[in-house]
């Protein structure tokens with residue numbers, strides 16, 4: 641059996657005196673797609689921040705791609721081929737689209753030889769970015785910024801990609817493009833962990849899914865199982 645791409649055991653994390661995660665357990669098979677759903681404030685963004693070294697792991701274990709991550713810096717984690725598309729996009733507003741994309745590879749010696757190939761993949765996923773290569777990122781629309789944020793993470797040549805609310809603020813058509821692109825990224829063999837408000841679409845894409853409530857996993861199953869679950873439908877799908 642191949643090793644899971646991500647194993648999380650008893651993860652606790654928070655901010656100062658506020659504890660947010662209370663023992664999260666997860667296992668994500670290599671090459672699979674996990675959707676994380678949950679109400680506002682459940683701790684989804686905090687989970688991704690702890691996995692990417694932006695906030696410390698207080699208790700518990702995290703193994704990504706076979707390596708223990710606890711205690712590593714965000715830079716060390718990204719060098720270990722764990723990519724992050726943060727909530728809110730966080731581009732360099734005064735740099736061009738191309739410069740923002742290349743920033744994803746620039747500080748990663750291992751990703752540089754694959755920068756050409758990865759840039760071609762990004763432009764294939766998001767043709768609009770090729771057209772706008774020279775545009776200053778601060779002048780892009782919200783949807784275009786989201787494409788750059790995903791593209792920049794892909795430039796770091798991840799094997800595990802953690803994506804936080806990519807459809808936030810996008811029109812249905814652009815959100816649909818972003819979901820299609822995530823499906824394509826997963827089909828290239830990248831393990832994807834997706835946090836999303838668009839529960840319907842993310843459960844349709846996902847192999848496995850978990851519901852995070854008050855900082856712990858309350859329910860898990862395949863995407864299809866959770867999509868059919870009456871409690872999930874009542875809480876997260878207005879159907």
Ligand SMILES: Nc1ncnc2c1ncn2[C@@H]1O[C@H](COP(=O)(O)OP(=O)(O)OP(=O)(O)O)[C@@H](O)[C@H]1O
Pocket residue numbers: 655658660678679680681682683684685686687
């Ligand atoms: N920097 C911070 N300092 C203090 N508390 C924070 C900080 N960031 C988040 N929190 C708190 O941690 C809790 C979990 O927040 P988190 O951002 O992880 O939620 P979320 O599940 O991503 O929600 P959303 O769906 O609204 O994005 C919330 O109560 C939030 O107020």
Ligand SMILES: [Mg+2]
Pocket residue numbers: 684685686727804805
């Ligand atoms: Mg969030």
